[in-house]
Amino acid sequence: MKIEKKLILSNIINGAFIILIGFFAFQNLNLVLTKLRFVEIADDLNASFLEMRLAEKNYFLYRDGQALVDIREKISAAERTLQEEKDNIVPAIGEADLQRLESLLRIYATTVAAVQRKGPPQLDQEERIRGAGRKLKEYADSITRLERKRVNEIIQNAKRILILSFWAILASALLIGHFISQKIVRSLRVIETMTRSISEGNFAQVANVRPRDELGTVIDAVNHMSEELAHREEQIIQSKKLASLGILTAGVAHEITNPLNNISMIAQTYDELYVNLGEQERIGLMRKVDAETERIRKIVMNLLDFSKPKDANPTEADINTVIQKTLTLVQNMIDVQNIGTVVRLEEGLSRLFIDEHQVQQVLVNLITNAVQAMSAGGRLFIASRPGKGGNSVEITVKDTGKGIQPEFLPHIFDPFFSTKGEGGTGLGLSVSYGIIKNHRGDIRVESKPGVGTTFTVELPIANGH
Amino acid sequence: MAQARIMVIDDEKIVGDMAKMSLQQEGYAVETFLSAEPALKRLEEERFGVVVTDYKMKGIDGMEVLRTVKKQYPGTKVIMITAFANLDAAIEALRGDVHDFFPKPVKIKELKASIKRALEK
Numbered sequence: 001m002k003i004e005k006k007l008i009l010s011n012i013i014n015g016a017f018i019i020l021i022g023f024f025a026f027q028n029l030n031l032v033l034t035k036l037r038f039v040e041i042a043d044d045l046n047a048s049f050l051e052m053r054l055a056e057k058n059y060f061l062y063r064d065g066q067a068l069v070d071i072r073e074k075i076s077a078a079e080r081t082l083q084e085e086k087d088n089i090v091p092a093i094g095e096a097d098l099q100r101l102e103s104l105l106r107i108y109a110t111t112v113a114a115v116q117r118k119g120p121p122q123l124d125q126e127e128r129i130r131g132a133g134r135k136l137k138e139y140a141d142s143i144t145r146l147e148r149k150r151v152n153e154i155i156q157n158a159k160r161i162l163i164l165s166f167w168a169i170l171a172s173a174l175l176i177g178h179f180i181s182q183k184i185v186r187s188l189r190v191i192e193t194m195t196r197s198i199s200e201g202n203f204a205q206v207a208n209v210r211p212r213d214e215l216g217t218v219i220d221a222v223n224h225m226s227e228e229l230a231h232r233e234e235q236i237i238q239s240k241k242l243a244s245l246g247i248l249t250a251g252v253a254h255e256i257t258n259p260l261n262n263i264s265m266i267a268q269t270y271d272e273l274y275v276n277l278g279e280q281e282r283i284g285l286m287r288k289v290d291a292e293t294e295r296i297r298k299i300v301m302n303l304l305d306f307s308k309p310k311d312a313n314p315t316e317a318d319i320n321t322v323i324q325k326t327l328t329l330v331q332n333m334i335d336v337q338n339i340g341t342v343v344r345l346e347e348g349l350s351r352l353f354i355d356e357h358q359v360q361q362v363l364v365n366l367i368t369n370a371v372q373a374m375s376a377g378g379r380l381f382i383a384s385r386p387g388k389g390g391n392s393v394e395i396t397v398k399d400t401g402k403g404i405q406p407e408f409l410p411h412i413f414d415p416f417f418s419t420k421g422e423g424g425t426g427l428g429l430s431v432s433y434g435i436i437k438n439h440r441g442d443i444r445v446e447s448k449p450g451v452g453t454t455f456t457v458e459l460p461i462a463n464g465h
Numbered sequence: 466m467a468q469a470r471i472m473v474i475d476d477e478k479i480v481g482d483m484a485k486m487s488l489q490q491e492g493y494a495v496e497t498f499l500s501a502e503p504a505l506k507r508l509e510e511e512r513f514g515v516v517v518t519d520y521k522m523k524g525i526d527g528m529e530v531l532r533t534v535k536k537q538y539p540g541t542k543v544i545m546i547t548a549f550a551n552l553d554a555a556i557e558a559l560r561g562d563v564h565d566f567f568p569k570p571v572k573i574k575e576l577k578a579s580i581k582r583a584l585e586k
Contacts, residue, residue: 254521257548257569258477264570265483272573273486288479335523336549 002213003183010176014169021165028158035151038092041085042144048078049137052108056133060126068116075109093143104139108132187215194222198229233434237361240431244364245306248329252303255332259292266292302329305357306364312355312438316462319384319393320345322356326363327382333368338377346385349393350461358435359459362443365428366397366455373401373453387458392441395457403449412445469514469584473497474504474530475546476522480571484517487573488580501525505533513541515564515583517576520547520554531561542583546571 052074059067082089082102089098111129118125266285270277277285306329323345334341370380378400387394404412408419413433436443440460447453471493473484481497488495493514498504501518502525508516516534520527531543542564547554555566565579 254548261548261569261571262477262479262483265480265573268573269483269486273490276490292479335521 003180004214006213007176007180010172010180014172014176017165017172018169021162021169025158025162028154032151032154034088034091035147035154037088039144039147039151041081041088042140042147045078045081046137046140046144048074048081049133049140052078053133053137056112056129060130065116068112071112072109072116075105075112078105079109092147097143101136101139101143104132104136108136183213183215187218190215191218191222194219194226198222198226233431237358237431237435240365240428241306241361244361244368244428245303248303248306248333248364252299252329252332254336255299256296259295262292263289299328306360312358314353314355314439316351317354317356317359319349319352319354319359319395319459320347322354322359323363323382323384323395325356326360326367329360330364330367330371334371334380337371337374339371339374340379342379342381344381344383346383349384349386352393352459353462354439354459355435359439362432362435362457363395363397365432366457369428369455370397370399370401370453373399373403375401378452392458392460395459396454397457398452398454400452403451403453404445404447405449406447409445409447413443468492468494470494470496470511471580472504472507472513472516473518474499474501474516474522474527475519476500477519480519480546483573484576487577491577491581493580501527501530505530508534508538508541512538515542515544515580517544517546517580520545520558521549528557528561531558531563535562542586544576544579544583546576 052071055067055070055074058064059071079102082098082105086098108129111125111132115125115129266289270282270285274282302325323343327341327343331341367380367382374380380400381396381398383396383398385394385396386392404419412419413429433443436457436459442458444456444458445453446456471484471488473481473488473495474497475481476499478499481499485495485497496507496513498507501522504516504518505525516530518527518530527545527547531545534541534543543562544565544567545558545563546567546569548569558566564583567576567579
């Protein structure tokens with residue numbers, strides 16, 4: 001479900017809950033109001049009943065006829081009140097209690113009326129009147145007490161429920177907030193991780209995390225971007241390779257010319273001296289031709305191999321072999337510039353899990369840069385040795401060239417940054433950086449203007465993968 | 466006519482070997498070297514009519530050989546051969562008074578003709 005939908009739903013639920021609580025509180029208040037009105041009426045009735053009983057007592061004490069009239073008046077008043085306030089009384093105590101009250105009142109009224117009619121009462125009549133009066137009064141009292149108690153209970157109850165609801169709503173709001181923010185923070189974190197790994201040149205997809213919400217959409221977008229970047233990087237690597245190829249071709253052409261010349265000279269000599277040559281000499285010459293052809297084939301294969309676009313295809317490889325292969329490609333470019341080469345490859349290095357062609361491309365880039373930095377001649381040092389941590393191999397390409405200005409050093413791996421003026425595309429080192437980072441390796445530079453530059457490439461060994 | 470001495474300097478062994486086979490056929494005494502240093506030493510001991518040298522070599526290169534020979538043995542002719550068919554190199558060589566300049570692959574007949582001309586002068 002989308003985060004947005006979840007937010008809306010949780011808000012609706014919370015809102016409905018609050019409305020429910022409000023409705024409940026409103027109902028309770030209404031009930032309390034009804035009960036309170038009844039209690040008010042009951043107080044009036046009680047007062048009337050009390051006065052009746054007082055008049056009753058007077059009548060029995062003084063046999064005063066007026067007292068009976070008073071009682072009947074009070075009864076009529078009470079009956080009226082019960083009739084008029086029926087709408088307020090029934091909701092509070094119910095129809096049954098009202099009827100009981102009315103019937104008690106009627107019995108009392110009938111008893112009083114009988115006494116009035118027949119003159120001074122007998123002792124049993126007196127008892128009946130007192131009994132009916134007492135019952136009426138007691139019943140009214142008990143109802144009033146009960147209602148007061150109920151009102152109290154309702155208020156207490158409402159208070160408890162409101163407090164509970166308050167905590168429930170607070171907890172639910174906190175939980176929802178926490179959940180949503182967790183989700184958003186997690187999403188942001190995933191995106192952060194993805195973009196960071198992309199900026200380091202790692203274009204792997206995050207396919208296993210794919211929630212069906214906004215995060216999923218963003219991950220899709222970032223994945224798509226990553227794919228595009230990987231595609232672009234491939235293109236840049238290839239175009240950079242073709243640029244290196246231009247530089248290499250001049251040197252390689254020269255290297256081919258030498259065996260070609262050898263073959264040509266053997267052929268000419270063979271032709272010219274044919275009759276003077278013994279069979280063994282002829283065979284020897286042809287073998288030389290074959291060897292020279294092989295020389296050319298190797299050079300051409302190397303060049304073709306280097307120029308072909310390839311998907312990254314890491315295999316176990318010996319770094320020294322890769323360095324040697326690269327040297328056959330660049331040796332002439334180095335020689336032409338009057339540069340001495342010192343190659344120190346340590347024996348018995350751990351095997352690496354690398355894409356040979358890409359690493360070769362990095363080496364070509366680094367050596368080309370070194371050679372170009374030594375236009376006035378110099379020495380090129382190429383070395384391999386175990387890395388410091390013990391789980392990597394270190395390759396250094398060091399020149400005695402003009403060096404790099406300290407202010408340029410932080411930028412030399414940036415795309416399109418070049419100190420070579422028109423000659424540089426500014427992509428060689430950035431592509432190299434990308435390739436080495438893809439290999440989970442590291443590439444570093446040290447340089448002193450006028451002294452030289454050292455590039456160090458560190459690649460993890462195969463079982464570290 | 467006394468047997469003319471020819472020196473061939475090239476770090477490609479086959480160049481020296483083939484040149485030697487062909488030139489010996491013409492009656493020249495041929496000595497071959499794979500680099501300039503021993504070749505220049507040998508020049509101190511013996512007079513050579515023609516020095517055929519590669520242009521691009523490790524250590525002392527062809528231009529250096531040309532300059533040294535022209536300065537110390539003005540009578541000796543220098544023929545340069547190179548895998549760099551490069552105009553700048555050719556001009557530089559001509560200014561250094563090179564007798565001839567051949568891009569590789571070398572035509573042995575032309576080389577022979579050039580040596581012959583050099584010795585006639």
